[in-house]
Structures are given as C-alpha cells and as structure tokens.
Amino acid sequence: MGRQERCSLASDLASSGIFDRSMLMISRSYRSEKGNEMRISLLLLAVGVCVIPTGVKTQDHTITAVATVKQLCEGMITASSDAIFNVGRDVPSNDEEWLAVHNSALMLAESGNLLMIGGRARDAAEWMEMSHELVDAGVAAVKAVEARDIDGLLGAGDQIVVVCEKCHEPYRDGGHSMPIR
C-alpha cells in the first residue's frame, strides 16, 4: 500500500469515526502512564504520516522486454508452432507427449501477448490485431489438445500459419521467406 493510499485510508477511517475512536483508545491507555503529553505526540505522529510528501521512490513495475521480435519469433514462436504443425505427422501417443504439445500451445498463445507488450508492437492497430489473432489461434490449439482432438489441432495449425504470414507480409519481408512446413 503506497503512502497516498494509506493516507486516504486514514482519512476514510477518520471520517467514518473509526480512526478517531481507535486513536482515543491508544491515547487513553498511554495517558494513564504518562499523561497528556504522550497523547499529543501520538496524534502528531498520526498526522505526520499523512503530510510527509511522497519522497519514498515507488517501485517501478514496468515490463522489461528481453527478447526482440526476431528472437521471440525464432526462439519461442517457431519452436512452439512447429510442435503443433508436427502433430499431423507424429500423433502424440501418451500423456507425456500430449503434455509437451499442450505446453507448446500455451507458449504459442502467450507469445502473442508478448508481441503486444514491452515496446514490441510496431503500431497500435494492425500489429495488435494480428498478435491477438496469434493468441486466439494458440488458444484454439490449447483447447484441441485438451480435447485430444487431432483434427481440431490440425485446424488450429492452419489458423496459426495464416496468422504468421499475415503479419510477415506487411512487417517483415512480404511473407515470401516464410518456410513452408
């Protein structure tokens, strides 16, 4: 909780009367030992919490992009989409293999989110739309894996290829070097 929030909480409590009452209780218990002086300093302390300016540096929670778009595409997106494209040739035959395809589908879907954040987006319109489409295609793959639906998974694979090409066309190289797998 930041200092500002604590202050507004304190003033909320004060206006609701709860804060005043609890302060009185605290001060009363001190008064019996040290008298009025202690009560005054406690009240000043409470006021002090609110009037000190926000000199304490608030923590920076902005996203730190680590991989470039090219690195994301090569390292994460290609590997995870390959795992889905390969299902037609190499049908998963046990839980472990299904789990691997599931992880790849999740990674692919999330990589669409990564394309949208950390300053990677090339614009605020088409790029975002296509990245969303990659998330959607990844989610279709995730659902097909969960249903162990090979046809559904191949359909998701087709959807994924279209998204890759759709984005490479304007933003990379006209889409011509997209390797056909």
Ligand code: HEC
């Ligand atoms: C939202 C846009 C977008 C989507 C979706 C996208 N890519 Fe990319 N991809 C790019 C851009 C832009 C580059 C070029 C990056 C650079 O060179 O800075 C790139 C580069 C690549 C590269 C590196 C090739 C090279 O020589 O530059 C590969 C491989 C790649 N993408 C594969 C894929 C695959 C596979 C998919 C789909 C599963 C995909 N990408 C989806 C935007 C996208």
